[in-house]
Amino acid sequence: MSALWRPPLPFLRLIAAGISRASQHRGLGTPAGDTIVIPKRIQRSPTDILQALAGTVGQDTTGPHYKYSDDPFLSPYSNLTKRSYALSKESGRKAARWIREKYPRLFSHRPDDPLIESFQPKQQYQEGEQVGVDTLVGVVARGEVANAVTVYHLCKNQGVALPDELLQDLLELLCFYNEEEQVDVEWVEERWYRQASTTTRKTWKDNSLAEEVFASLTTREPAAYCALIRGMAQYLQVDRAWQLYQECREKGIPLDTGTHNALIRVASFLRDASDLRWQLVQELLCTMAERDVQPDLGTLNATLEALAQVSGWRQARDLSLKVLMEFHQLGIKPSLATYYYLLLIHCRDRGPRSDILVGILDQLEGQSFTLQDPKDTSFFVTAMEVARNHLKSLKVAERVDSLLHLGDNHLFIGDSYKESVYYRHYFALSCSSLPIDEFMQVYDKLVPHIYTPEPGIMQEVLEAVQTSGALHYLPQLWSDMVTFDHSSRDKLVGLMLAALTHHHPSPDNPQLTERLVTIAKDIWTRVQEQDPNRRNRVTWTGQMLGWVVEVVVRCGEYQTATEVLQEATTTPQAVLGVLPAPSLTALLSAALHRKDTDTAVAVVLYAQDAGHQETGQMAQQVHSSLPLSNQHLAKLASALGRDVYLPHDTPAPAT
């Protein structure tokens, strides 16, 4: 054996990615011509396998979101509890972060290897600290606005010379964020639940640090002008932005695409009339063409945004389509924001009907999207709103929904407000379009974990159930209403009671009768046991009490009916209005049936107080069917007057 014997290539069964020597080699003793070819390893990133496995997991609507505890007691069901649970969980994380930053020397244990930057406390810069150019470079690179301002002031106080590139970076940072620290990316729940502020007020900080930095630049590069104009336009300091733009035009300073886009976006603030606004936008576009500045997707979206702000103008619709065509010829692919603006322009409330959404959906079917513009997240909400209000078509709504649930497109729903509005439209549209059984399938799928209906939508659902007569859904709806905190709303409780009265008990649905009676009793006890100091309380109306009485009497719960009557009689000032006559009649007949004289007399007296026409009839009924004691006769006499009800041959009671 030669001393230079090399072992044959090991048969690798390695799991680690470090050692990969798979290539063609001859094994010892392999006959010639019998080469084993090992295929090349398929390259994959560290998380590719995890992503592939995650792709096999679909959506499960029977359970709460992953961020909540999956427990029947601990899962949130109403909108308020969902929001408060998520935010309280995050406030715990914030508290932990605060402790970490306040007492960093207590947390010297560092198990992470390699070092994880985001686990380290954020560097704070104090007054007398020695800072240099590198500190400022690092802070600006990490995008920490407040720290950048502090360090800049420290540098100036200490007389540190700052190079122009650094000042340019700092200027861009300040212009982009308007010197305000943003909500940390880590606080996902806060970002999810915050309302997007849609103010049209100027928020730019005049004469503050950004402009100071701009002034302190030794050489004013075009980039500096671009940054400042963009920042001012973003935060609606339109006049100064326009001024700077004119200055640049005069001095011949070239501006880039983004700056022109920003100016197009705020063109509506510079002119009043619609055609003048469009004229200004056209001028800007022409200037871009002259200066050979290439338009991009931002230009398209800005132009359409400007048109959306003059959408009342008759020509806006045609112009938008022409703009789209022209940019298509330039090879610029539209993003979701483009379609959002198109919907705003074409599908207006008081405008003619437009089927552009169908065309858009044809275009977008089966695609997965990437985020290209901040307004991309508004597309799906607007599309669903158009499908509900403008087109009133469930088919279109379902197409939009299937597009949203394709792959990762669900991220384009934006934030919680948009999500709730989206599902509200979808839900209401399904309620009005689908037969009740199919709608309840949609209800079961979405409620309560994906979407919790608001009181207005719940009202529509109740009305739909009542109209279709599918009263077997009422128990589920009532328990949902209680869970979502709708049981303290007068209108909904009233609607529920009205729906209950449509039920006629028969021998073949005793279970349903029992459950519906349970609902009525539950409503009764719940309202009676309300906390007197609560602000949102249900106040009984006579109509509601009448419905309660009707339902319980019809389904055989006499005891509750007597309680209701007692309540109405003893505290009439708590009830708005009076019990209507049909319910009193029903109660009376039940009382007569059970030979309950006290209740019967009480009913008659109440009817008399209420001033119903049928009082006399009722009194006669009572007198004829039941034996009345002297006390009862006296009461009736005092209330109604002797002649009204007594037959003529009855002797007068001895007084």
Added chain:
Amino acid sequence: MFLQKVYVLDMRAQQLLRPLACRSLATSHPRAEIKAAAEEEFRTLEIGRKKRERFTAKTFKPATMLPPRYKQQKTDQDWGSVWPAARTFHPATVPFPVRQGYPASGQPTPDKWANAELMKIPNFLHLTPPVIKRQCEALKKFCTPWPAGLETTAKQEKHFPVTVSKSSYLHSSPTIRDPKARIVTLKVHLRSLDLDYHGRDKLLRLVGERYDADTDCLTLVADRCPLSQQNYDYCQYLLTVLYNESMKTEPWEHEKELVDLEKYVWEGSPSQAAAQNVVTARGINDAEELLKEYGQVVTDLHNEGEDEATVLRYQESVMKLLGLTDPQDTATASEPKYIQGEVC
């Protein structure tokens, strides 16, 4: 008088302050009762501090709860989406009834609700067969086909006789390090190595316990270096050195003595001398075969140990050597033959 007036006025003031509706809906009217009592009996003279009404502790009604989740689950739901990863058993989510645990006397086996036994043990609800199938389908795109020509174990061993394995570890913690990840194991069958008798014997002496005779597998484990790359190189080096050393014959190896022999060698042993003596004493001329057979049998007895077969063969061979005949052979055919080795 004055005190009574104050008391009555106080009541009225309080009545005015409370809102209308709550006054009316309060089912008990303590003031009314007091008022009624005051009208019927003598008015009470309150001396000292007025007893404040003790506020009853607010009874917290349990939050309204929906029924457990499994009641909403359809029978044809996608279970892989409900239970995607390993998870502690949760009774509200698992749709089937399951019981575990030792029952208390007179009680049935504890059910799934709040069952610590079920929660302690690992469950494999996240690995149902359809889910496994789906995951395998998803992972197929990362797999390359099995190389042609390596279908059987024999072929694999022929082309790739050496196996090297190492593990990497993932922790649910901020650190990615684990000291066990440096361990490298190298396995090779000795039949794949081209060793002669001496080389094999020397190699076995060198590796000692690292060789498993049942599987003919040499296992080298290296963990002395901090990096697995280094340990791998060390394993390679070790194999090379072992092979080369075992192929070499050092001069001092000739000093091997009888006690160092790895197996019994009959040639030159006292047994051979004794047998030779016997043969010469008996005066057999052509005793090569006998001796050879005898030698083989004695070698077997020493090398393979004593068991019935070897001892029997030894017996036969000795008898042949000594020229003894089996007393059984002269027996008449009518007598039954003893079965050799019969236990008395």
